[in-house]
Every structure is written in structure tokens, then in C-alpha cells.
Amino acid sequence: MDSVKHFLQFKDFTRAEYDHLFERSRWIKGQFKAYRKYWPLSDRTLVMIFEKASTRTRLSFEAGMQQLGGSAIYLNSRDSQLHSRDSQLQRGESVEDAAQVISRMSDVVMIRTFEQAMIERFAANSRVPVINGLTNEYHPCQIVADIFTFIEHRGPIQGKTVAWIGDSNNVCNTWLQAAEVLDFNVHVSTPPGYEVEPARAGLYGTDHFESYADPMEAARGADLVTTDVWTSMGFEAENDERRRDFADWQVDLDMMRAAGPESLFMHCLPVHRGEEVEAAVIDGAQSVVWDEAENRMHTQKALLEYLLLGRVEAAASK
Ligand code: CP
Ligand code: NVA
Numbered sequence: 001m002d003s004v005k006h007f008l009q010f011k012d013f014t015r016a017e018y019d020h021l022f023e024r025s026r027w028i029k030g031q032f033k034a035y036r037k038y039w040p041l042s043d044r045t046l047v048m049i050f051e052k053a054s055t056r057t058r059l060s061f062e063a064g065m066q067q068l069g070g071s072a073i074y075l076n077s078r079d080s081q082l083h084s085r086d087s088q089l090q091r092g093e094s095v096e097d098a099a100q101v102i103s104r105m106s107d108v109v110m111i112r113t114f115e116q117a118m119i120e121r122f123a124a125n126s127r128v129p130v131i132n133g134l135t136n137e138y139h140p141c142q143i144v145a146d147i148f149t150f151i152e153h154r155g156p157i158q159g160k161t162v163a164w165i166g167d168s169n170n171v172c173n174t175w176l177q178a179a180e181v182l183d184f185n186v187h188v189s190t191p192p193g194y195e196v197e198p199a200r201a202g203l204y205g206t207d208h209f210e211s212y213a214d215p216m217e218a219a220r221g222a223d224l225v226t227t228d229v230w231t232s233m234g235f236e237a238e239n240d241e242r243r244r245d246f247a248d249w250q251v252d253l254d255m256m257r258a259a260g261p262e263s264l265f266m267h268c269l270p271v272h273r274g275e276e277v278e279a280a281v282i283d284g285a286q287s288v289v290w291d292e293a294e295n296r297m298h299t300q301k302a303l304l305e306y307l308l309l310g311r312v313e314a315a316a317s318k
Pocket of ligand 2: 134169170171228229231232233268269270
């Protein structure tokens with residue numbers, strides 16, 4: 001099953017593949033906005049496996065698959081036989097067995113889970129493409145949507161600077177991979193003890209990111225300022241400690257002023273206003289978070305099309 005193409009982390013695709021995806025996202029979004037039907041995936045089935053909660057990822061994949069003419073099936077670990085964290089739930093079917101069965105009844109699988117190793121094991125036993133819908137390590141679909149949103153507002157991201165303020169989490173790791181693939185820079189500022197670990201971020205180089213002790217300096221002059229919750233899903237036991245440790249890592253209006261008037265603000269959502277970002281920033285003029293959320297759907301439709309049909313050119317898809 002080695003020949004199946006999966007999307008497990010950002011660096012699985014090349015810059016040329018992203019250029020194609022962004023172009024297709026633009027075209028697919030245009031069709032949606034014009035109420036034109038585009039059903040290239042009729043009779044195709046997406047299975048979505050959620051071991052963590054979701055609003056955007058579930059909705060954008062399910063609505064997107066339906067808009068492409070296909071159907072989507074939702075499974076969660078509460079009422080399926082799949083529990084990748086066997087220690088918590090005794091009765092779990094193995095990931096390998098689940099992959100064999102699920103991939104014989106579907107055309108593509110999206111998984112949101114804890115360890116990245118789980119989706120790698122699933123993919124190794126899957127006959128169909130597997131998409132990472134968030135793991136502890138990465139959130140590649142989010143960053144495809146974020147970069148598409150940046151391009152819509154500001155043009156190509158090559159050579160630009162993204163400031164990441166806060167936790168060196170799955171979303172941060174994915175920005176760091178994206179910077180290497182697409183050739184832009186990331187300025188990261190985390191509290192002491194939460195620094196980026198290049199190995200965990202899956203980096204093959206460190207030329208595209210720079211660490212800053214002071215979040216204000218990381219944001220200064222950045223084309224995009226972005227952040228995320230202080231405590232990610234699965235780490236709730238650290239909540240109180242993190243609230244204390246991250247108190248000075250809030251994106252506020254002063255930080256956006258340091259970035260400059262042309263700088264955009266993004267957040268993958270859900271947000272905790274008053275913690276990682278001041279309400280006046282996320283609800284202010286520089287914020288593009290609603291476009292960013294909507295673009296999850298358009299970019300994932302392009303991803304589904306690419307994984308199932310290969311490179312579709314605009315002229316062939318009319
Ligand atoms: N940004 C994101 O993935 O949101 P959900 O957790 O709601 O899917
Ligand atoms: N870093 C967050 C992202 C949620 C979309 C988490 O993993 O919980």
C-alpha cells in the first residue's frame with residue numbers, strides 16, 4: 001500500500017503541489033460562491049474518525065464532501081470499536097485492523113487523534129488516502145487554509161514573515177514545516193520551557209525560523225501575527241500552570257501596532273478571548289479569522305479532489 005498518497009504532515013507535499021492546491025481552492029471557491037454544482041466525487045465516500053472534539057474540521061470536511069457530490073461518514077471513539085489509546089479504553093480494536101476494514105469500504109479517510117504515530121500506522125495499512133485532521137504534533141489542513149487566506153489578502157507568501165506567539169504546539173509545528181516547503185520565515189516566541197523542538201516539529205532544516213524571548217520583538221514588522229490556545233486538546237491537566245506561564249504571551253493591540261497596519265491576524269479557532277488574544281484584536285480590522293475558518297472547506301475540497309483524482313486542470317473541470 002506504499003503507492004497510496006496520504007496527507008499526514010505539511011511536508012508530505014511539494015511547493016508545486018501546494019501551488020496547484022491553492023489554484024484549485026480558488027476555482028472551487030468561485031464555483032461555490034456562484035452556486036454552480038461541481039460533483040467530481042459522486043459515489044465516493046469519506047470516512048471521518050474523531051478521537052478529539054471538533055466543530056470546523058468536521059463541518060468543513062462533511063459539507064465539502066457533499067458539495068463535491070460524495071458522502072461523509074462520521075465515526076468517533078466513543079461509539080466505534082476504534083480507540084487508539086488502549087490504556088484508557090480497554091476494548092479497542094487495533095489501528096491496523098481498523099485501517100484494513102475502513103479502507104475497504106471507503107475512498108478516503110480523515111483522522112483527528114492524539115499521537116501522530118496512530119495515523120502513520122493507519123496509513124501504512126490503508127488502501128485509500130489518509131488525511132491528518134489534527135494530531136498532537138501537526139494540523140496540516142489548518143495551515144493550507146491559513147496560507148490560502150494569506151494569499152487571498154496579500155498575494156504570495158514567499159519571503160514574508162509570520163509571527164507565532166504562544167505555545168509551540170501542533171499548529172506552530174505545521175507553520176514551521178510550511179515555512180521550509182514554501183520559503184517564508186516564522187518568528188516564534190514561546191514562554192521559557194515551551195520552546196520549539198525541531199525534531200518534534202519534523203523539521204529538516206532550521207533556516208526558516210527564528211526564536212525570540214520577547215513576543216513584541218517577534219511580532220515587529222511581521223506580515224501575519226498568529227496564535228492559538230494556551231492549552232491544546234489532550235493537555236488539559238496542565239491548564240492552571242499554562243495560564244500562569246503564558247500570561248505575557250497575549251496578542252494585544254500594542255503587538256499589532258508593532259507588526260504594522262498592513263499585518264494580518266489569524267487564529268485557527270476556537271479562541272479564548274482575554275487569554276491568547278485581546279478581543280479588540282480578533283474582533284478588529286486586521287483580523288481575517290472568519291475567512292480563515294471558511295477557507296478550511298474550500299482548501300479541503302481541493303485536497304480531496306487532488307488525493308482522489310490527481311491534478312485536475314481548470315479547463316477539464318468545467
Ligand atoms: N481549527 C479547528 O480545527 O477547529 P475544530 O477543532 O473546531 O475542528
Ligand atoms: N492546538 C489546538 C488546535 C485546535 C484546533 C488543539 O490541538 O487543541
